[in-house]
Amino acid sequence: METLYIGGGTPTFLNAADWESLIEILENGLSFSKGMEVSVEANPDSLNEDHLRLWKTWRVNRVSLGIQSFSPGILRWLGRLHDEKQAIEALERCAECGFASSGDLIFGIPGQNLRLWHSDLRTLCGSVNHLSIYQLTAEPGTPLAGKRVASQSEAYPLYRFAQWYLNRRGFLQYEVASFARNESWCRHNLSYWKQTNVLGLGPSAWGYLDGLRYRNAAPLMRYLRQEGLRWEWTESLLQEDRAREAAILALRTRWGIRWKTFRRRFGGEISRKLGEALSELSPDLFVKRNGRISLSDKGFRLGNSIWERLV
Amino acid sequence: MKRDRIRNFCIIAHVDHGKSTLADRLLEFTETVDPRTMRAQYLDTLELERERGITIKSVPVRMNYRAADGTEYILNLIDTPGHVDFSYEVSRSLAACEGALLVVDAAQGVEAQTVANAYMAAEQGLELIPVVNKIDLPSAQPEEAKRELEEIIGVDAHNAILASAKEGKGIDEILERIVHDIPVPQGDPEAPLQALIFDSVYDNYRGVICYIRIVNGRLKAGQSIRFMATGRECQAEEIGVFRPGMTPVNELEAGEVGYLAASIKTIHEAQVGDTITEVARPAREALPGYKKMKPVVFCGFYPVVNEDYPQLRDALEKLQLNDSAIQFEPETSSALGFGFRCGFLGLLHMDIARERLIREFDVELVATAPNVVYQIVKTDGEILEANRPSDFPDAGQIEEIREPYIRLTVFVPSEFVGKVMQLCQDKRGIFHSMDYITPERLRLSYILPLAEFIVDFHDKLKSTTRGYASLDYEHVGFRASELVKVDVLVNQEPVDAFSFICHKDAAYHMGQSVVRKLKELIPRQLFEVPIQAAIGKKVIVRQNVKPLRKDVLAKCYGGDITRKRKLLEKQKEGKKKMKQIGRVSIPQEAFLAFLNIGKEEED
Numbered sequence: 028m029e030t031l032y033i034g035g036g037t038p039t040f041l042n043a044a045d046w047e048s049l050i051e052i053l054e055n056g057l058s059f060s061k062g063m064e065v066s067v068e069a070n071p072d073s074l075n076e077d078h079l080r081l082w083k084t085w086r087v088n089r090v091s092l093g094i095q096s097f098s099p100g101i102l103r104w105l106g107r108l109h110d111e112k113q114a115i116e117a118l119e120r121c122a123e124c125g126f127a128s129s130g131d132l133i134f135g136i137p138g139q140n141l142r143l144w145h146s147d148l149r150t151l152c153g154s155v156n157h158l159s160i161y162q163l164t165a166e167p168g169t170p171l172a173g174k175r176v177a178s179q180s181e182a183y184p185l186y187r188f189a190q191w192y193l194n195r196r197g198f199l200q201y202e203v204a205s206f207a208r209n210e211s212w213c214r215h216n217l218s219y220w221k222q223t224n225v226l227g228l229g230p231s232a233w234g235y236l237d238g239l240r241y242r243n244a245a246p247l248m249r250y251l252r253q254e255g256l257r258w259e260w261t262e263s264l265l266q267e268d269r270a271r272e273a274a275i276l277a278l279r280t281r282w283g284i285r286w287k288t289f290r291r292r293f294g295g296e297i298s299r300k301l302g303e304a305l306s307e308l309s310p311d312l313f314v315k316r317n318g319r320i321s322l323s324d325k326g327f328r329l330g331n332s333i334w335e336r337l338v
Numbered sequence: 339m340k341r342d343r344i345r346n347f348c349i350i351a352h353v354d355h356g357k358s359t360l361a362d363r364l365l366e367f368t369e370t371v372d373p374r375t376m377r378a379q380y381l382d383t384l385e386l387e388r389e390r391g392i393t394i395k396s397v398p399v400r401m402n403y404r405a406a407d408g409t410e411y412i413l414n415l416i417d418t419p420g421h422v423d424f425s426y427e428v429s430r431s432l433a434a435c436e437g438a439l440l441v442v443d444a445a446q447g448v449e450a451q452t453v454a455n456a457y458m459a460a461e462q463g464l465e466l467i468p469v470v471n472k473i474d475l476p477s478a479q480p481e482e483a484k485r486e487l488e489e490i491i492g493v494d495a496h497n498a499i500l501a502s503a504k505e506g507k508g509i510d511e512i513l514e515r516i517v518h519d520i521p522v523p524q525g526d527p528e529a530p531l532q533a534l535i536f537d538s539v540y541d542n543y544r545g546v547i548c549y550i551r552i553v554n555g556r557l558k559a560g561q562s563i564r565f566m567a568t569g570r571e572c573q574a575e576e577i578g579v580f581r582p583g584m585t586p587v588n589e590l591e592a593g594e595v596g597y598l599a600a601s602i603k604t605i606h607e608a609q610v611g612d613t614i615t616e617v618a619r620p621a622r623e624a625l626p627g628y629k630k631m632k633p634v635v636f637c638g639f640y641p642v643v644n645e646d647y648p649q650l651r652d653a654l655e656k657l658q659l660n661d662s663a664i665q666f667e668p669e670t671s672s673a674l675g676f677g678f679r680c681g682f683l684g685l686l687h688m689d690i691a692r693e694r695l696i697r698e699f700d701v702e703l704v705a706t707a708p709n710v711v712y713q714i715v716k717t718d719g720e721i722l723e724a725n726r727p728s729d730f731p732d733a734g735q736i737e738e739i740r741e742p743y744i745r746l747t748v749f750v751p752s753e754f755v756g757k758v759m760q761l762c763q764d765k766r767g768i769f770h771s772m773d774y775i776t777p778e779r780l781r782l783s784y785i786l787p788l789a790e791f792i793v794d795f796h797d798k799l800k801s802t803t804r805g806y807a808s809l810d811y812e813h814v815g816f817r818a819s820e821l822v823k824v825d826v827l828v829n830q831e832p833v834d835a836f837s838f839i840c841h842k843d844a845a846y847h848m849g850q851s852v853v854r855k856l857k858e859l860i861p862r863q864l865f866e867v868p869i870q871a872a873i874g875k876k877v878i879v880r881q882n883v884k885p886l887r888k889d890v891l892a893k894c895y896g897g898d899i900t901r902k903r904k905l906l907e908k909q910k911e912g913k914k915k916m917k918q919i920g921r922v923s924i925p926q927e928a929f930l931a932f933l934n935i936g937k938e939e940e941d
């Protein structure tokens with residue numbers, strides 16, 4: 028086992044006692060190894076000293092904070108429960124505890140101008156070596172459904188600015204939405220993009236096992252009632268689809284596709300097909316080096332349209 | 339019944355002057371229709387006719403009439419349409435009659451179609467009985483209407499019947515005049531059979547039903563008959579008369595009007611205008627028949643769903659049986675797939691055909707913008723007919739382009755004359771003549787390109803004259819024009835579906851609007867896409883669709899991966915529905931919107 032990620036939802040929702048039993052379960056059930064990446068997700072409003080103490084004394088070495096923004100107006104618009112002060116405090120405490128911390132920022136909120144965006148990026152940059160940015164979408168079925176969000180052309184400058192600014196602050200964009208300083212990539216996330224096996228535990232968790240992707244039953248009660256494998260949904264990809272998905276996921280990262288490895292995994296024919304599909308696109312969307320193809324900064328911005336050619 | 343007790347007549351007039359309402363009164367007076375089933379414009383049975391309040395198809399009816407002197411007569415009436423696009427219907431009906439009621443609205447006076455239809459009837463040798471209708475209207479000026487009948491048309495109107503179809507006034511007089519003034523049908527019942535097919539309809543059970551006028555001889559049920567144009571022979575399964583419903587009889591005789599059913603399945607077997615004769619004793623020659631009408635307005639009909647193509651063809655074939663003036667042939671369009679290029683006698687004709695296909699034959703279709711047929715003289719002297727831009731040869735091979743012209747006659751109150759002249763000029767019209775009919779009303783005549791006329795002339799005329807003008811036109815053949823074919827290029831590739839023909843002075847303006855519209859409708863691609871309008875090699879308008887700069891980029895972990903893949907697949911599906919022109923994906927809407935561009939642009 029290389030990574031453990033406790034998240035999806037709000038683990039800081041659990042109190043100290045809950046955490047102690049969770050730790051006990053994990054310690055009994057999993058075999059940990061040295062140098063493993065153990066991450067937890069935390070929300071600035073519910074993170075407390077108990078959590079930090081427990082995590083520090085256990086194996087946690089990485090905390091991912093759902094910051095979203097430091098701007099009061101934006102936090103209010105998003106309906107977040109924390110404020111700027113709590114966010115900064117949470118970051119400081121994590122750093123003091125020696126965790127490698129990461130923060131999420133959101134862009135594409137109406138009224139979010141370059142000045143506000145810059146200030147969010149600057150604040151977060153100061154206290155983390157890893158951050159993710161993502162564009163707000165008003166998905167149906169979420170509280171934001173139906174709200175007006177920024178259009179692509181409004182959001183474009185913000186994304187572009189982040190690419191430029193974070194680079195100047197020593198961050199490398201290693202994935203469409205992820206930036207890291209000093210090679211502090213999130214190894215757990217990388218495993219998704221590399222299609223490595225992931226064991227999903229708990230309700231609604233996702234997992235992947237040699238081409239089979241599954242999701243556990245979502246409602247807690249149903250999850251608890253189920254015997255054995257608690258899968259509620261699975262999909263198993265055919266070789267060709269798996270190859271296509273692998274290519275798309277690989278192209279999310281700065282390492283892109285290494286043709287030699289790709290061919291060995293999936294065969295020459297599909298590799299050639301995908302290569303051809305990519306070669307029809309304009310060369311400035313890609314960086315080609317040492318038998319690899321990956322997206323350029325511009326390519327990252329147009330990811331969807333590029334990947335679309337590969338499905 | 340003896341031939342001298344038969345009278346065949348039709349009712350002709352300008353649109354809305356009250357033909358169908360007059361027919362109602364005649365049906366009532368002669369007790370042809372049960373009063374309980376009577377309704378206004380009884381003979382307008384098509385759904386569209388009732389909805390729009392106009393007659394589209396000529397309808398024959400047989401009435402029994404006991405004259406004032408006690409003599410029994412058979413009267414065959416044909417109610418005809420008044421709209422200019424349907425004058426072919428009128429002309430066919432005329433051939434089955436010896437006389438016509440020429441109806442004129444007492445308040446409106448003689449209008450364009452009054453003249454056109456009266457002339458046609460006179461040319462066929464019909465006796466005209468002028469009827470001034472709607473005398474009940476407060477604005478009625480019957481004396482004025484009579485004067486116009488005499489001065490404009492040249493009929494003797496001193497004994498014109500003053501009538502009100504609405505109130506039933508003058509109906510008895512009309513019937514008496516019909517039996518006295520309209521000639522007895524000529525023809526020899528003992529001669530070999532000659533029956534003229536003056537119309538046909540399609541019936542799902544009985545196949546094609548021919549409307550016939552027996553000119554010579556007699557036709558019996560069960561008799562072996564021959565269609566002279568095709569030589570096809572068959573049995574007369576059922577013959578009958580219109581009362582007004584089809585009512586079988588045993589025999590039809592010279593002078594009579596009726597119908598024939600003989601299990602005929604296609605229009606080619608029983609063409610309108612053909613002569614039916616008997617197999618045992620065939621007539622030596624066929625009757626003159628009709629001049630085939632040349633369609634003047636064309637458009638494409640395409641099924642909404644590709645699989646419905648055979649259904650559409652079927653429907654067109656059947657509609658053609660009801661309306662022999664419609665022509666069609668298969669064509670393909672890069673945007674719309676397989677469909678038909680159809681020809682019509684006018685815009686209303688086209689519109690009605692489209693509606694009938696949808697309603698009566700239950701097909702869903704898309705109609706392309708109408709256009710006219712062009713004549714192209716090539717540099718090597720060859721003359722081509724082109725009814726769409728893609729038929730045009732290379733600009734270098736074109737010596738001259740000719741387009742159809744019409745002579746337009748507009749009847750208009752003098753206060754609007756300036757506006758109407760302006761409209762005609764805007765439509766590239768050439769002034770021909772102007773004369774006063776009365777001090778308040780003028781007849782204005784222009785030579786005008788048909789292409790300009792079909793766009794929206796009628797609507798414009800109506801709105802500029804608040805409905806007080808009426809028009810008629812006749813074709814005056816092809817004339818050379820300064821026309822150009824404007825190609826539209828998307829990313830340097832010419833797209834057939836977007837090219838158009840227009841006058842050279844309008845090319846820039848129209849090119850602009852087409853390019854602007856396409857720019858809106860073509861989604862951003864991964865690269866910049868130039869859209870150009872060009873005449874030959876010369877680009878006259880250019881705009882660029884800016885390249886895509888950013889997609890929505892979401893995070894993607896664990897389960898997001900499946901969601902993401904589905905999204906990409908959906909995105910790709912969406913693109914598949916688009917038409918690929920070179921490297922550019924163009925959505926269907928762009929093609930559809932383009933079909934209306936001429937219209938919208940005028941708004």
Ligand SMILES: Nc1nc2c(ncn2[C@@H]2O[C@H](COP(=O)(O)OP(=O)(O)OP(=O)(O)O)[C@@H](O)[C@H]2O)c(=O)[nH]1
Nearest residue numbers: 353354355356357358359392393420472502503504
């Ligand atoms: N006041 C008045 N109205 C009439 C008279 N005759 C007909 N109308 C009205 O005029 C309108 C047109 O009548 P139609 O009988 O449909 O006219 P038409 O000549 O058959 O029209 P098309 O077949 O479309 O050419 C209707 O609204 C009738 O009610 C009349 O004698 N007096």
Ligand SMILES: [Mg+2]
Nearest residue numbers: 357358392393
């Ligand atoms: Mg009518």
